[in-house]
Amino acid sequence: MVELTLPRNSKITAKGKSYKGEKSPSSDKAPDMRTFKIYRSDPDSGENPRVDSYEIDVSDVSMVLDALIRIKDTLDPTVTFRRSCREGVCGSCAMNINGANTLACTKGMDECGSGDVAIYPLPHQPVVKDLVTDLSKFYEQHAAIEPFLQSRDEPEQEHIQSHEQREKLDGLYECILCACCSTSCPSYWWNGDKDDGNEYLGPAALLQAYRWLQDSRDDEKSRRLDYLDDNFRLYRCHTIFNCTSVCPKGLNPAEAIAGIKRMMVERAK
Amino acid sequence: MSDQSASTPLSPHLQIWRWTVTLFCSITHRVTGMALYAGTILLTIWLASAATGEAAFATVQAIYTSPFGLIVLFGYTWALFFHLLNGIRHFVWDAGYGFSIPASRGSAWGVVGGSLALTIAVWAAVFMTGGN
Numbered sequence: 001m002v003e004l005t006l007p008r009n010s011k012i013t014a015k016g017k018s019y020k021g022e023k024s025p026s027s028d029k030a031p032d033m034r035t036f037k038i039y040r041s042d043p044d045s046g047e048n049p050r051v052d053s054y055e056i057d058v059s060d061v062s063m064v065l066d067a068l069i070r071i072k073d074t075l076d077p078t079v080t081f082r083r084s085c086r087e088g089v090c091g092s093c094a095m096n097i098n099g100a101n102t103l104a105c106t107k108g109m110d111e112c113g114s115g116d117v118a119i120y121p122l123p124h125q126p127v128v129k130d131l132v133t134d135l136s137k138f139y140e141q142h143a144a145i146e147p148f149l150q151s152r153d154e155p156e157q158e159h160i161q162s163h164e165q166r167e168k169l170d171g172l173y174e175c176i177l178c179a180c181c182s183t184s185c186p187s188y189w190w191n192g193d194k195d196d197g198n199e200y201l202g203p204a205a206l207l208q209a210y211r212w213l214q215d216s217r218d219d220e221k222s223r224r225l226d227y228l229d230d231n232f233r234l235y236r237c238h239t240i241f242n243c244t245s246v247c248p249k250g251l252n253p254a255e256a257i258a259g260i261k262r263m264m265v266e267r268a269k
Numbered sequence: 270m271s272d273q274s275a276s277t278p279l280s281p282h283l284q285i286w287r288w289t290v291t292l293f294c295s296i297t298h299r300v301t302g303m304a305l306y307a308g309t310i311l312l313t314i315w316l317a318s319a320a321t322g323e324a325a326f327a328t329v330q331a332i333y334t335s336p337f338g339l340i341v342l343f344g345y346t347w348a349l350f351f352h353l354l355n356g357i358r359h360f361v362w363d364a365g366y367g368f369s370i371p372a373s374r375g376s377a378w379g380v381v382g383g384s385l386a387l388t389i390a391v392w393a394a395v396f397m398t399g400g401n
Binding site: 012043046048096118125126129147184186255259262 | 314363368
């Protein structure tokens with residue numbers, strides 16, 4: 001059953017705190033004070049989640065991740081988030097900024113409008129702490145589609161691909177598994193975390209499934225399609241388009257999923 | 270994961286998500302699809318009353334042409350046009366077209382605007398031709 005509201009322990013009911021920063025000493029511009037409203041949750045405390053406010057000078061801040069680091073450095077070292085590459089390659093800093101999932105490191109402050117910036121963890125996931133969510137299920141789903149080349153015969157030489165065959169993988173292989181798309185999908189919210197076999201795999205896993213279905217070197221197309229031919233695993237996609245709207249790499253999971261559905265029809269002919 | 274789920278909070282989802290027109294069209298497609306069941310029942314009652322006799326038909330006709338009845342029928346008409354146009358949108362997707370972000374948003378706005386325009390056109394025609 002679809003649960004539209006949050007469980008009792010997850011409602012944002014605890015009182016948030018406010019922090020106020022000073023003018024950035026490294027900035028030679030006029031101060032530009034902006035407020036960040038950040039979701040805070042510490043399961044060890046036993047308290048419900050809260051939203052804290054942080055006002056900082058962003059006159060010399062280009063990306064939201066830089067702002068988060070400034071908040072952690074200057075106002076509150078307990079703010080917890082994942083980050084690594086700071087250039088949109090690793091996918092660690094995926095989070096919900098102003099109501100849509102994206103990577104904090106590639107989200108420019110100039111894309112955040114002029115009001116407060118609201119930052120939440122990826123939606124409908126178990127929260128480890130603050131902006132860090134437990135993505136175990138997401139990774140299991142990726143593993144389930146067997147994201148590796150499977151050829152039946154031992155090849156005597158390297159697999160040869162034509163330019164056309166290789167081009168079919170463009171727009172598919174670039175996925176960094178940041179989970180922005182899957183956790184943006186209402187269908188994934190309601191059906192992505194089921195353990196009873198009625199589980200929707202989500203846009204990220206399905207995009208990768210399509211990537212291997214499109215690979216001319218792979219011999220297990222039929223078995224891959226057999227696995228996906230399921231009311232829940234594949235057909236919970238209703239083309240809502242949240243996945244494609246939020247993908248920070250500009251990929252199109254909605255189109256890939258439609259491609260799998262068409263492959264199902266074509267092989268049934 | 271399951272043993273800690275009692276204390277591990279679930280992150281907010283619908284509560285924080287910024288709505289888009291494509292998201293609106295998806296949920297509205299489902300809602301209008303359900304509304305069409307109710308509308309079909311209204312249509313069946315209308316036909317059944319016509320088959321029953323003049324008095325029964327007059328009663329149903331009086332209810333349907335009351336202000337409340339007209340509002341319901343207007344809503345039914347819109348639900349029909351919305352579901353029809355968005356159904357065409359799904360049909361085009363099934364054929365493999367219209368997956369770019371501009372195409373998906375443009376077609377979504379087209380469905381919203383088109384369904385309203387067609388509904389208003391139908392009812393304008395009804396009132397202009399003196400239908401009751």
